[in-house]
Amino acid sequence: MNLIVEFVISTLIVLGGIFALVGSWGLLRLPDLMARLHAPTKATTLGVGGALIASMLYFLAVEGTLSIHEILITAFLFLTAPITAHFIAKAHLHGQPESVRALPPTGQSRGWSTFDTPPPEPAAEDSPAEDSQR
Amino acid sequence: MIEHALVFGFAAVSLALLMNLWRLVTGPTLMDRVLAADTMVINAIALIILFGIQMRTTVYFEAALLFAMFGFISTVAYCRFVLRGDIIE
Numbered sequence: 001m002n003l004i005v006e007f008v009i010s011t012l013i014v015l016g017g018i019f020a021l022v023g024s025w026g027l028l029r030l031p032d033l034m035a036r037l038h039a040p041t042k043a044t045t046l047g048v049g050g051a052l053i054a055s056m057l058y059f060l061a062v063e064g065t066l067s068i069h070e071i072l073i074t075a076f077l078f079l080t081a082p083i084t085a086h087f088i089a090k091a092h093l094h095g096q097p098e099s100v101r102a103l104p105p106t107g108q109s110r111g112w113s114t115f116d117t118p119p120p121e122p123a124a125e126d127s128p129a130e131d132s133q134r
Numbered sequence: 135m136i137e138h139a140l141v142f143g144f145a146a147v148s149l150a151l152l153m154n155l156w157r158l159v160t161g162p163t164l165m166d167r168v169l170a171a172d173t174m175v176i177n178a179i180a181l182i183i184l185f186g187i188q189m190r191t192t193v194y195f196e197a198a199l200l201f202a203m204f205g206f207i208s209t210v211a212y213c214r215f216v217l218r219g220d221i222i223e
Contacts, residue, residue: 007135009136009139013139013187014142016143017143017146020177021146023150024149024173024177027153028156028157037169044176047147047150048183051143051184055186055187058136058187062190069192072199073198076202077176080202081176084206084209087209087210088169088213090217091168092165094217095165
């Protein structure tokens, strides 16, 4: 195998390991949940991305075939990490009622969308049963 | 060179899994535990990928893909259960 390719693959594996370690260290170290959410959703996802790119390059160099599985896993992880973080933050905020008062004012006519239902659309005023169907 | 990098990668990801396990056990709130379990799934995917590089086989990618899908779906289902008291309304 080419030495440069080997060096690039090794660097990617080491970087991925370091990023995964930093993400988990942040999960262990940071003070509360809203701060803790940052570490795994960013650093750990990047770490897995590094390992997946290293794997893709490795099998491209060894077998000469570009496998699509890694791109699939990477795309899936990078798409689902923000959704997971959003759901966890939302469930956390709704779990403690005092977090409503801790939020800063939005400066608009409506409140935070997690807690307040949005104002009804002007066209939807004649269908008041819309909220209960959600 | 890749062998040494793989050893470092295995050690780092395993240490990360241990840290996540610590947060899973001692997490003060319920959502901390859900977040720790979700991170454990992601780290397990990294471990599977590194193991596939070491074994020089692409068999384990399906396992990694299944882990990714089930980790995401279980986390979202748990959060939804906590939020709404039901998963499918």
